[in-house]
Amino acid sequence: MKIDPFALELADPLATAAGTIDAREGFTVAYRHRGERGVGEATPLPGWTESIEACREALDRAAAVADEDASERDGSGHGPALLELDAAETPAARHGFATALLDADARADGVSLYQWFDADVGSVSSVPVNATIGDAPVAATVEAAEEAIESGFEALKCKVGARSVAADGRRLRAVREVVSEDVELRVDANAAYDRETAREAVEEFASAGVSYVEQPLAADDVAGHRELRGRGVDIALDESLSEYVPQTILDADAADVLILKPMVVGGPDNAHALAMRARDHGVEPVVTTTVDAVIARTAAVHVAAAIPAVRACGLATADRLAEDLAPDSCPVADGRIAVPQSSGLGVEVDYD
Numbered sequence: 001m002k003i004d005p006f007a008l009e010l011a012d013p014l015a016t017a018a019g020t021i022d023a024r025e026g027f028t029v030a031y032r033h034r035g036e037r038g039v040g041e042a043t044p045l046p047g048w049t050e051s052i053e054a055c056r057e058a059l060d061r062a063a064a065v066a067d068e069d070a071s072e073r074d075g076s077g078h079g080p081a082l083l084e085l086d087a088a089e090t091p092a093a094r095h096g097f098a099t100a101l102l103d104a105d106a107r108a109d110g111v112s113l114y115q116w117f118d119a120d121v122g123s124v125s126s127v128p129v130n131a132t133i134g135d136a137p138v139a140a141t142v143e144a145a146e147e148a149i150e151s152g153f154e155a156l157k158c159k160v161g162a163r164s165v166a167a168d169g170r171r172l173r174a175v176r177e178v179v180s181e182d183v184e185l186r187v188d189a190n191a192a193y194d195r196e197t198a199r200e201a202v203e204e205f206a207s208a209g210v211s212y213v214e215q216p217l218a219a220d221d222v223a224g225h226r227e228l229r230g231r232g233v234d235i236a237l238d239e240s241l242s243e244y245v246p247q248t249i250l251d252a253d254a255a256d257v258l259i260l261k262p263m264v265v266g267g268p269d270n271a272h273a274l275a276m277r278a279r280d281h282g283v284e285p286v287v288t289t290t291v292d293a294v295i296a297r298t299a300a301v302h303v304a305a306a307i308p309a310v311r312a313c314g315l316a317t318a319d320r321l322a323e324d325l326a327p328d329s330c331p332v333a334d335g336r337i338a339v340p341q342s343s344g345l346g347v348e349v350d351y352d
């Protein structure tokens, strides 16, 4: 297993109620499996996943198991090595190795990763995506919304909760005025509110025609989120998935929508399985990145492509990066992101 660190600056930092994301650091993972070299990416986001140090340690541990097994036994060390990586403890590390294995497996089988997940989805050339609009004053928010609409997005996700409910209400109504009613408006509070403020916020968002609010309350407040449902704006849970296993949220009827970040749930395979389980419970899955580099972003696109008739996903995050690890394999046009059709992940990383 080959583990290489990288660090990427953001050209367009993402301002949220929980702080601004302005750089991403992680590791590429390369692993030979079934005669193919698979590539993966582990890009931890502290607060959401393990730290960069814990990620490195976990990957080194998995590499030791995989490499020892490969040299001393039958070369099938990926099983025990993957089991070294706990999806709850070190989700980014597991994501990195699992993606490399999935890439190699799908390449060996000669199918694109999304079809490797589910051959029955048929051919999916693109999936719908939302534009991601950070926290900003009214004028800049409206400008970002207009720009997104001009480039063809039909869903906008606006960060809220860094300002008062009244101030966010002004931002959202101003956006509503310049975009047509057909445009889906979502918001993401990143756990900014207490219960009382959240009820006021939901009322305000309903009047601006918001479809769903991501994580209005703290990650551990499952009961609070359940009580917020049915007030005219759907409830989507995101941070709660780094606190609880998804089954807890599904069993508690705490969400209308589950935001699945492969980097946070421990890999594209886990994200796909959880998406299907959510659907079975009548909860809609939405796949998003954690503003990752091209390998993880592309893996997330394959997860979304394997979900039949998936809602707009939060995958249009490439433009925020000042640089990337390889050319973009999933360009965005007209509000949709392209799904690579070559075998495996479809990302060619130049190691020289």
Ligand SMILES: O=C(O)CCC(=O)c1ccccc1C(=O)O
Residues within 6 Å of the ligand: 021, 045, 130, 131, 132, 157, 188, 190, 214, 238, 259, 288, 289, 290, 291, 313, 314, 315, 317
């Ligand atoms: O969903 C999107 O549109 C983009 C992804 C996004 O918002 C995000 C990116 C990094 C970390 C957290 C989040 C989030 O959804 O809260």
Ligand SMILES: [Mg+2]
Residues within 6 Å of the ligand: 188, 190, 214, 215, 238, 239, 259
């Ligand atoms: Mg969110």
